[in-house]
Amino acid sequence: MKVLYVFGGIPPYANALLNKLADKGVEVVVVVPPKKSTMIGKGVRVIGREVANYRVITSEERKSLLGKTGFRELPSIIYREKPDIFVVGWPFFLQYFTQPELRKALKETKSKFVMREIPFQVPPYGKLSSFYKENPVYDEDMNLLNKGLFFHIRQKLVAEIRKYCYSHADGAVVYSSVGKEILPTYNLSEKSVFVTYNSNNSEELLRIRQELSKxxxxxxxxxxxxxxxxxxxxxxxxxxxxxxxxxxxxxxxxxxxxxxxxxxxxxxxxxxx
Structure with a gap:
């Protein structure tokens, strides 16, 4: 089985999981930008390909009409790699909506389309106003974002695009069980939502703990x-x-x-x- 992931950079906890999958015989391929994506938060550490036992492909990021970054070369990468499963997270899955060539590539290669989400940041579909009223949105510098008409119009647009993507997705992976409550509101079956939690390589952590105990x-x-x-x-x-x-x-x-x-x-x- 070949799985193609898309990341803005590979943090250590994701690297541990990807290495574990590779050790179990899964052919893992990861697409990342040459430098850490602007979509990754301040202070987030990302690893280099030298500590990965899977294949890493670099591709230039480009901004889409929605103002979010994506990888224009994804369709050609998918045609070349022919993955069984294509796993992509926010905001890169927006490209499924904005780039018809990506949809065509996935269809012609028969690749399964799986989305990754941070579920507590996703409002239930149809409940945007109440969600943002109860859950103010701040950036990393604690600037309030959910104010003004433009914010709510933009979030309504994002919700519709998210619903379109989930309506065509084969599944979703989330690290919190609340995802099984939220994502089905976007036309994805609860059975297709898989909770991974913050999976790390537990064996490696236990090995390090054993070494440190000495x-x-x-x-x-x-x-x-x-x-x-x-x-x-x-x-x-x-x-x-x-x-x-x-x-x-x-x-x-x-x-x-x-x-x-x-x-x-x-x-x-x-x-x-």
Missing amino acids: EQPLLPQNDHRMIHIGRLVKWKRVDLLMDAFSKVLSHFPGAELVIVGDGPEMENLKKQA
Whole structure:
């Protein structure tokens, strides 16, 4: 079986999953831009092809009429690779709607069309107004996005395009079970929604843990230590975690908060600490 994925860049957790699939005998091919996509968040680490045991194809990104990036060469890549399954996530699956040549290539090669989604960012179809009223949308710098008539018109258009794509998709993969509730509102059968969770290579993680158990700990023993791992961007609200932790210290004076990560908020958080 050959599976063709499309990514704006390959983060380590996706690399672990793709390597695992390749180890199990799946022929994995990944299309990425030569440089990290502008669609990938600040501080997101992506890996190079040298740590992949699958094939990586680079293709130039181009902006579509919808203002999102895509890969114009996808149809020719699909004709050449003839994958059994074509897996594509946001915003690249919009290309299925905007590029008839892509639809034709998938049909003629009999490739299954599978979409990847972050389900908690997708409003149920027909409930856009109530969804955005209850779930304000911010960018990574905490600028409010869901304001003004243009935003709602644009989201209505995106919802219709998403519905078109799902109506023609053979399946979808999501990392949260809420996807089984949301995606069927876009004309995709619940049986065709597969929850992968944040799958990593568990065997590799256990191997590393076993190796580390033989080494001296970096930090002394502390029964009240909290570790936060993630990108340091405003949207993650690590500053709130630090504020809350300062209140914990009055009850547990010896408690520690360890923050592991990088990003544009690094210096601000250091000052807050």
